[in-house]
Amino acid sequence: MAYSDKVLDHYENPRNVGTLDKNDPTVGTGMVGAPACGDVMKLQIKVNDAGIIEDAKFKTYGCGSAIASSSLVTEWLKGRTIDEAYAIKNSDIAEELALPPVKIHCSVLAEDAIKAAVADLKAKQGK
Amino acid sequence: MTTGRKPIYLDYSATTPVDPRVAAKMIPYLTEDFGNPASRSHAYGWVAEEAVENARSEVAKLVGADPREIVWTSGATESNNLAIKGAAHFYAPSKGKHIITVATEHKAVIDPVRELEREGFEATFLEPDANGLVSLEKFKAAIRPDTVLASVMFVNNEIGVIQDIEGIGNICRENNIIFHVDAAQATGKVKIDLEKLPVDLMSFSAHKTYGPKGIGALFVRRKPRVRIEAQMHGGGHERGMRSGTLPTHQIVGMGEAFRIAREEMDTENERIRMLRDRLLKGLSEIEETYVNGDLVHRVPHNLNMSFNYVEGESLMMAVKDIAVSSGSACTSASLEPSYVLRALGRSDELAHSSIRFSIGRYTTEEDVDYTIRLMKEKIAKLRELSPLWEMYKDGVDISKVQWAAH
Amino acid sequence: MANVYFDHNSTTAIKSEVLNAMLPFMQSQHGNPTSRHVFGRNARDAVETARAQVAQAVGVQASQVVFTSGGTEANNFAVHGITAGLVRNGFEKGQILTSAIEHPCVSKPAQALQANGWQAKSIPVDENCRAKMDALEALLHAPSSLVSVMMANNETGALQDLPQIVALARAKKVTVHTDAVQALGKVAVDFNELGVNAMTISSHKIGGPQGAGALVLDKRVDIEPLLYGGGQELGLRSGTENVAAIVGFGAACELAMQNLQKYRQKTTALQAKLDAALRAMGANVFAEDANRLPNTTFFAFEHIEGETLVTALDKAGFAVASGSACSSNSGEPSHVLLAMGVAEDIARGAVRVSFGSTNTAQEVDGFLIALQQEVARLKQYSAIAA
Numbered sequence: 061m062a063y064s065d066k067v068l069d070h071y072e073n074p075r076n077v078g079t080l081d082k083n084d085p086t087v088g089t090g091m092v093g094a095p096a097c098g099d100v101m102k103l104q105i106k107v108n109d110a111g112i113i114e115d116a117k118f119k120t121y122g123c124g125s126a127i128a129s130s131s132l133v134t135e136w137l138k139g140r141t142i143d144e145a146y147a148i149k150n151s152d153i154a155e156e157l158a159l160p161p162v163k164i165h166c167s168v169l170a171e172d173a174i175k176a177a178v179a180d181l182k183a184k185q186g187k
Numbered sequence: 188m189t190t191g192r193k194p195i196y197l198d199y200s201a202t203t204p205v206d207p208r209v210a211a212k213m214i215p216y217l218t219e220d221f222g223n224p225a226s227r228s229h230a231y232g233w234v235a236e237e238a239v240e241n242a243r244s245e246v247a248k249l250v251g252a253d254p255r256e257i258v259w260t261s262g263a264t265e266s267n268n269l270a271i272k273g274a275a276h277f278y279a280p281s282k283g284k285h286i287i288t289v290a291t292e293h294k295a296v297i298d299p300v301r302e303l304e305r306e307g308f309e310a311t312f313l314e315p316d317a318n319g320l321v322s323l324e325k326f327k328a329a330i331r332p333d334t335v336l337a338s339v340m341f342v343n344n345e346i347g348v349i350q351d352i353e354g355i356g357n358i359c360r361e362n363n364i365i366f367h368v369d370a371a372q373a374t375g376k377v378k379i380d381l382e383k384l385p386v387d388l389m390s391f392s393a394h395k396t397y398g399p400k401g402i403g404a405l406f407v408r409r410k411p412r413v414r415i416e417a418q419m420h421g422g423g424h425e426r427g428m429r430s431g432t433l434p435t436h437q438i439v440g441m442g443e444a445f446r447i448a449r450e451e452m453d454t455e456n457e458r459i460r461m462l463r464d465r466l467l468k469g470l471s472e473i474e475e476t477y478v479n480g481d482l483v484h485r486v487p488h489n490l491n492m493s494f495n496y497v498e499g500e501s502l503m504m505a506v507k508d509i510a511v512s513s514g515s516a517c518t519s520a521s522l523e524p525s526y527v528l529r530a531l532g533r534s535d536e537l538a539h540s541s542i543r544f545s546i547g548r549y550t551t552e553e554d555v556d557y558t559i560r561l562m563k564e565k566i567a568k569l570r571e572l573s574p575l576w577e578m579y580k581d582g583v584d585i586s587k588v589q590w591a592a593h
Numbered sequence: 594m595a596n597v598y599f600d601h602n603s604t605t606a607i608k609s610e611v612l613n614a615m616l617p618f619m620q621s622q623h624g625n626p627t628s629r630h631v632f633g634r635n636a637r638d639a640v641e642t643a644r645a646q647v648a649q650a651v652g653v654q655a656s657q658v659v660f661t662s663g664g665t666e667a668n669n670f671a672v673h674g675i676t677a678g679l680v681r682n683g684f685e686k687g688q689i690l691t692s693a694i695e696h697p698c699v700s701k702p703a704q705a706l707q708a709n710g711w712q713a714k715s716i717p718v719d720e721n722c723r724a725k726m727d728a729l730e731a732l733l734h735a736p737s738s739l740v741s742v743m744m745a746n747n748e749t750g751a752l753q754d755l756p757q758i759v760a761l762a763r764a765k766k767v768t769v770h771t772d773a774v775q776a777l778g779k780v781a782v783d784f785n786e787l788g789v790n791a792m793t794i795s796s797h798k799i800g801g802p803q804g805a806g807a808l809v810l811d812k813r814v815d816i817e818p819l820l821y822g823g824g825q826e827l828g829l830r831s832g833t834e835n836v837a838a839i840v841g842f843g844a845a846c847e848l849a850m851q852n853l854q855k856y857r858q859k860t861t862a863l864q865a866k867l868d869a870a871l872r873a874m875g876a877n878v879f880a881e882d883a884n885r886l887p888n889t890t891f892f893a894f895e896h897i898e899g900e901t902l903v904t905a906l907d908k909a910g911f912a913v914a915s916g917s918a919c920s921s922n923s924g925e926p927s928h929v930l931l932a933m934g935v936a937e938d939i940a941r942g943a944v945r946v947s948f949g950s951t952n953t954a955q956e957v958d959g960f961l962i963a964l965q966q967e968v969a970r971l972k973q974y975s976a977i978a979a
Contacts, residue, residue, distance in 0.1 A: 063504070071504060077572055094590030095575060096535040098498055098524070102574035119574035123500035127572060194631060201633070202625035202833065210619050217612055217802060223604035228903040229912035231598065261662030261804070264822040264832030295822030295831060302821050394833060399619060401662060401804045401835025418819070420705055421665045421698025430698055431665030432604065432797065434804030434838070503629065510630035 064158035070128035075135050078117040080104040088181025092172045099126045103173035113137045125163040129153050129170035146178055194510045195554045199547030200344055206397040212443040216436035224433045235435045242442025249445040251380035252406050258425045262403040263371035264295040266390035269405055270367045271299040273415030275336050283333020284308040289321055290530040296338050296369055317532050318481035319348040326355055336365045341373035345527040346480030347489025356385030371395050375448030376486040387413040398444030402437035459546050460487035462555050469559030473566055479528055490544045493537040496576040497569040505565035509558050512543050597956045599913045602747050602947035608800040614844040618837035626834050636836045643843025650846035652783040653809055659829045660839055663806040664774040664795035665698040670808050670819040671770045671791045672702040677817035679738055687736035692716045692724045693932035699741050699772055721883035722751035722933050730761055737767045745776040748929045749880035750889025759788035774798055778849035779886045790814050801845030805838035860888040860948045863957050870961045893942030894968055896975045902944055909963040914945045
């Protein structure tokens with residue numbers, strides 16, 4: 061399978077790998093996918109008082125495209141508002157990484173991870 | 188992306204390089220001695236025919252058969268198709284339409300059986316035990332009065348386990364069942380003596396044993412005589428069982444490859460076993476690894492391991508300095524986890540994270556040591572990335588986690 | 594060993610350019626095209642390059658070429674696969690019409706299908722080895738599924754009027770297959786111009802290696818595989834690709850297309866020389882009035898056994914054939930000649946000369962001298978015998 065240079069770059073040098081404290085009220089955690097399907101993505105965002113994402117971290121179990129998709133979104137998320145984050149579409153990710161059709165699901169998963177992290181944050185802050 | 192040098196080849200079960208001695212033997216039959224072995228009217232044809240018959244004897248010798256029991260085909264896939272469809276069609280009217288095979292067979296056995304199912308045959312796909320071996324009791328229990336054919340592979344292409352062919356063959360004899368064995372992965376690795384083995388049909392391939400691609404053979408027993416319906420009709424070559432111009436140079440290559448296998452397999456297999464054991468020892472130092480398939484009843488060439496909490500495809504990407512395969516070569520274009528490992532009861536995750544290392548004639552100790560170092564480094568890196576590894580380290584039982592459907 | 598080879602319709606020597614293209618794939622480039630590592634990807638690229646070369650030689654898109662182990666497999670695949678595809682799509686089992694001069698790897702699969710409820714019928718040919726159009730038209734009145742007529746006959750070299758055959762079949766919505774194994778590299782073979790739905794070609798008749806062939810398919814044909822397994826060739830032909838032979842086939846196709854003009858000029862001249870001499874010697878030249886391949890002449894002398902003459906010529910240093918290689922051990926007279934209405938005793942005398950691009954006029958001169966001597970000698974024996 062031929063990967064694009066951007067996928068390879070993110071795969072070789074993943075950005076923002078790591079873990080934030082999931083009990084921190086300013087941290088939203090999204091965990092999507094399933095081991096049985098071959099991908100699990102954990103995405104965390106930390107939001108400041110102004111509602112801007114000031115940090116994002118990920119860990120991904122999955123193929124190179126899944127790792128690259130999650131690495132890419134952590135870069136994109138930093139500095140954005142929650143609403144801007146929520147507006148990121150899987151097609152943007154797929155286009156940026158030039159994913160082949162069989163790998164589109166990786167970008168879908170990354171979008172789902174963002175939505176899950178935002179939902180977690182909102183649920184926490186709604187409390 | 189290309190690093191200057193070629194990766195280390197550890198995928199001998201997908202295909203082997205042609206041994207230089209084999210290539211040297213083949214080339215004259217492409218250039219000066221290029222006749223059609225079916226041409227009876229001139230010396231070009233006779234020379235080719237003689238070369239074909241010499242090669243037939245070499246193939247027969249490696250497996251303890253009579254040369255007249257060897258039918259040339261284009262490869263193991265064709266041999267399997269010919270054996271399974273050919274015997275099922277021939278014997279169904281007198282015996283019945285039930286076939287027994289194993290869930291871990293190569294697709295070239297499973298798919299012809301599926302095709303027969305569409306034609307009205309019934310098939311039992313036996314689940315092997317967790318070590319990949321089919322128990323004789325289970326096999327016996329699957330037999331029905333109308334069981335016409337059984338097909339069990341000698342050596343599994345993914346996990347390298349060796350089935351009890353003699354035991355299964357004896358049961359087939361007692362029950363008047365035609366027994367086919369796919370031995371594509373067995374030649375040169377295990378001793379095969381068809382004079383003693385109760386097998387009726389056996390498939391062979393050249394390119395898994397240092398011969399060329401595009402040539403194989405089917406053993407068809409003469410005593411007691413086994414009949415098959417031809418699947419390819421035409422000029423009546425190969426006593427009517429398989430028509431088509433014989434590719435002389437490839438046949439010569441298969442003969443030479445099998446001759447070398449016969450003469451060198453004992454010493455070669457010892458060397459390969461040492462390398463495999465060295466690799467196994469090195470890789471076992473990594474936490475959370477699992478060997479797939481029985482380690483005793485196994486060819487020395489194969490090591491199939493799962494690396495828990497890393498995903499197979501990204502693992503393959505990480506280790507591109509070694510040429511290995513995740514799952515069998517024939518299914519690795521798809522994203523499905525290996526059906527062979529799933530049949531052993533491995534979880535999808537472990538099936539996904541499996542790598543088949545297959546060692547061969549040109550593998551060196553340095554290759555093995557390099558592989559161990561590379562695997563250790565890359566597994567560590569990928570686990571650093573893996574949320575599952577993190578959970579495992581935190582003591583979470585991943586099998587109990589509710590995963591969202593995706 | 595004979596030093597002049599006049600049996601190119603049986604098989605050809607591999608061209609050096611072809612061998613050079615193949616050698617890396619017999620040695621260092623040994624990957625399995627299905628493997629995803631660099632060895633596999635290189636092998637895959639080589640197979641796809643060859644597919645494009647083969648496609649270009651017959652004027653189709655690469656995706657229309659399915660590689661097989663050779664012409665026999667491709668013909669079996671066509672007959673079994675197309676008929677099975679029709680059944681799967683719910684069509685009735687109609688007639689399978691094959692010409693009376695087909696290679697057995699077309700006619701025998703058709704006959705084998707009779708056991709499954711199909712009807713195999715033969716399309717008669719005229720004295721010049723050409724399918725009779727009125728007979729085909731009459732046969733097509735009954736429901737039919739497949740017509741298969743070879744583009745050029747392997748023994749006589751006679752060329753068929755395929756566009757007309759296609760027109761008749763198409764009017765009845767019947768699929769047409771042609772075995773173009775002997776035509777490729779000798780005359781122009783344009784799949785779309787012929788209008789057929791499926792076409793068989795083979796490597797070792799055009800200076801490529803044995804062990805590779807192809808079935809070229811019109812995209813409308815829904816065909817079932819002959820070999821099941823790993824799902825190679827988009828599921829239409831399972832089995833590890835014979836990479837070296839496929840690479841050789843591709844290279845041979847490209848060379849054959851480059852050299853076609855020269856080949857035709859050269860062999861046409863050799864054939865004209867041979868035919869004129871044979872006529873002067875009183876030989877029967879078969880399919881004399883048909884459009885023939887420029888390299889093939891099939892002839893007989895009365896009262897001279899073909900096998901005997903061929904053996905004598907071999908001793909004199911000329912490798913020729915008494916018919917097709919595949920039937921050369923049967924001792925039966927050529928089914929092609931019998932279908933043309935040639936008397937059995939004449940048919941038994943048949944000898945085939947098939948030239949290649951490396952043959953020369955001097956070789957033909959030498960051959961004619963040897964032939965005259967042997968014919969005179971054998972006539973004496975047969976006169977004594979009579």
